[in-house]
Amino acid sequence: MGKEEKKPKEKPTLSFDYFNETRLGVLALVVGVIIAIVPFSASLPAVVKGIGAMVVILWGADSVRKTAGHGLGTGVPSIGVLAVGFGLVGATTGMAIGSAAYDKVGPIGILGVLAGVALMAVVGYVTGVLANSDKFIGMKIPGLERGMAELAMAGTLAIILECSIVAGTWHLDDVIVSDNSISPVAFIAVIFIMVGFGMLQPLNSSMGADERRGRTLLMAIEIGGINCVILGVVTVMSLGVVQGALLIMLGAIVWVIFYRAYVKACLEESYEVVGTGLIKTLGG
Amino acid sequence: MPVISLFAWMLVIVSLAFIACMFEDLESDIGSQSNPNSQIQLAPEMGYIHRYFNKAISGEGLSYALACTISGTIALVLLLRLEPTSGPKAALLAIPVGAAAGSILYMIRASVCHVGREAGQKRFEQPIYLDVLYGHLVPIATHNFIVVICITTIAYIQSNLALLSGMEASAASVSNPFPLPLLCLIWGITVGAIGSSTGDIHYGAERAFQDKPFGEGRRVVYHGQICRYGDCGVRTSKDVVAFCAKFGGPATGLTFGLIVLFENWRTVIGMMLGGLSETELVNPDIAAGYGIGIGIAVGIVLIVLNTWLVKWTRKKYGPFVGE
Numbered sequence: 316m317g318k319e320e321k322k323p324k325e326k327p328t329l330s331f332d333y334f335n336e337t338r339l340g341v342l343a344l345v346v347g348v349i350i351a352i353v354p355f356s357a358s359l360p361a362v363v364k365g366i367g368a369m370v371v372i373l374w375g376a377d378s379v380r381k382t383a384g385h386g387l388g389t390g391v392p393s394i395g396v397l398a399v400g401f402g403l404v405g406a407t408t409g410m411a412i413g414s415a416a417y418d419k420v421g422p423i424g425i426l427g428v429l430a431g432v433a434l435m436a437v438v439g440y441v442t443g444v445l446a447n448s449d450k451f452i453g454m455k456i457p458g459l460e461r462g463m464a465e466l467a468m469a470g471t472l473a474i475i476l477e478c479s480i481v482a483g484t485w486h487l488d489d490v491i492v493s494d495n496s497i498s499p500v501a502f503i504a505v506i507f508i509m510v511g512f513g514m515l516q517p518l519n520s521s522m523g524a525d526e527r528r529g530r531t532l533l534m535a536i537e538i539g540g541i542n543c544v545i546l547g548v549v550t551v552m553s554l555g556v557v558q559g560a561l562l563i564m565l566g567a568i569v570w571v572i573f574y575r576a577y578v579k580a581c582l583e584e585s586y587e588v589v590g591t592g593l594i595k596t597l598g599g
Numbered sequence: 600m601p602v603i604s605l606f607a608w609m610l611v612i613v614s615l616a617f618i619a620c621m622f623e624d625l626e627s628d629i630g631s632q633s634n635p636n637s638q639i640q641l642a643p644e645m646g647y648i649h650r651y652f653n654k655a656i657s658g659e660g661l662s663y664a665l666a667c668t669i670s671g672t673i674a675l676v677l678l679l680r681l682e683p684t685s686g687p688k689a690a691l692l693a694i695p696v697g698a699a700a701g702s703i704l705y706m707i708r709a710s711v712c713h714v715g716r717e718a719g720q721k722r723f724e725q726p727i728y729l730d731v732l733y734g735h736l737v738p739i740a741t742h743n744f745i746v747v748i749c750i751t752t753i754a755y756i757q758s759n760l761a762l763l764s765g766m767e768a769s770a771a772s773v774s775n776p777f778p779l780p781l782l783c784l785i786w787g788i789t790v791g792a793i794g795s796s797t798g799d800i801h802y803g804a805e806r807a808f809q810d811k812p813f814g815e816g817r818r819v820v821y822h823g824q825i826c827r828y829g830d831c832g833v834r835t836s837k838d839v840v841a842f843c844a845k846f847g848g849p850a851t852g853l854t855f856g857l858i859v860l861f862e863n864w865r866t867v868i869g870m871m872l873g874g875l876s877e878t879e880l881v882n883p884d885i886a887a888g889y890g891i892g893i894g895i896a897v898g899i900v901l902i903v904l905n906t907w908l909v910k911w912t913r914k915k916y917g918p919f920v921g922e
Binding site for chain 1: 679714721
């Protein structure tokens with residue numbers, strides 16, 4: 316069993332090389348959008364949406380790495396929270412437009428949710444331009460415009476998918492008012508913080524001169540797994556035991572595999588792993 | 600009597616806040632989170648190999664928001680499941696189970712960030728000491744548990760204040776309208792922010808950089824020059840806690856406790872002046888007005904006291920470098 320678990324560790328390392336920043340972004344955008352616009356009548360199980368959320372969080376973490384990797388040391392958590400902030404605004408907009416369009420014109424109106432994603436792409440890009448431009452803040456961080464746009468889109472898709480996991484669909488009637496004893500929107504705090512951590516912690520915790528993209532992104536998937544476990548517990552309450560238990564199982568498996576892979580990669584790639592020892596006394 | 604019990608619950612919240620923030624500061628010292636962390640991170644680059652725990656989950660505000668929100672979420676799910684059958688007693692199970700989930704998750708996050716950061720410093724020859732990794736995880740989880748259980752209890756009391764103080768009739772004006780996880784998020788960010796702003800100074804100035812001149816920030820030339828030796832042997836982050844527990848931790852707890860005390864005290868006094876009774880709040884506008892007025896008065900008194908304290912300190916120990 317221990318041998319078999321080694322394989323998944325190799326796979327993501329290899330696949331991250333293929334999925335460079337652009338390819339990963341396109342993949343996550345496509346997966347996230349497809350899962351978001353599946354008709355309500357054929358509502359996907361929470362597990363599929365959980366996988367979608369993982370991919371989108373991975374994209375967000377990669378965008379944070381891209382944006383904050385240029386010496387924004389203490390800014391990494393801020394960039395991650397900025398992404399979720401964009402996400403909350405975009406998701407609320409998208410879900411409101413999508414729900415209204417669905418009620419007016421029927422199933423095709425579901426596409427309205429993409430208005431939120433598109434809006435945040437524009438807002439994110441403009442933010443990047445304002446921050447980088449000499450006329451305004453003049454931060455001159457390479458690739459900030461693209462990074463901000465990607466962050467905003469990833470945050471929006473993640474929040475939409477996670478609201479949809481908890482409430483069954485992202486229709487505002489389901490998200491805000493519910494037949495259950497409590498409205499799913501009560502859990503917006505946990506969605507906010509888990510998506511935020513999925514995006515900000517990988518770079519923040521792997522930072523250093525010898526940071527490696529393949530290793531950093533392993534942690535994003537690991538947090539995606541924890542995210543699925545927590546949302547699974549909530550889903551047991553809101554959608555029933557079957558949906559919730561499947562989501563918890565998926566999350567637990569993903570978490571065990573990628574936690575092992577990440578810690579192993581770190582121990583292997585560090586300068587030295589010692590049980591204990593004294594420090595080298597350099598400079599007295 | 601119910602109005603008096605509002606004051607009693609307010610004092611319970613304040614004492615819980617005191618304990619929470621004291622342990623929050625001590626926990627952040629195990630692993631040099633937040634401000635001092637940037638120096639711990641820089642130290643190997645400057646050639647100072649160390650045995651500190653590098654806990655870079657994020658700033659304290661966010662990492663405590665994480666632990667407390669998870670705790671609040673699990674507690675709320677359990678409450679929704681158990682309250683219909685066993686009533687308010689359900690909280691006795693829900694809050695500790697939620698807090699345990701929150702602190703276990705926090706410990707997991709702490710474990711990955713230490714190995715991650717140390718592996719990122721390969722070229723500076725910083726090894727991963729396994730005894731440092733394993734030895735710090737349980738203290739981190741236990742200190743965190745105390746904080747999270749206090750914060751979840753505060754949030755629970757706030758959202759059920761009407762029921763607890765026997766004023767169900769005026770629940771709309773007494774209980775907090777936010778759901779439990781959201782209250783936990785807000786309190787988590789607050790406790791982390793106070794712990795970071797007040798506690799770090801003590802830890803940083805007196806334990807990590809002991810040769811800092813009065814009133815001076817850390818000069819760039821000295822960046823990364825942390826104090827790596829303890830009273831006996833090489834220092835680890837755990838050793839810092841025993842020192843900070845004498846002054847830094849309680850001082851931080853006092854800061855947060857006083858903030859919560861003043862904030863709640865002015866609200867409750869305002870509500871009493873607004874004619875709060877068991878059944879209703881007669882005049883909400885007067886209640887809000889008095890509450891804001893008392894708040895401004897408290898703020899002015901604190902500003903005056905602080906200004907006087909800074910002036911006195913500069914005169915006694917100064918001058919500041921560069922003055």
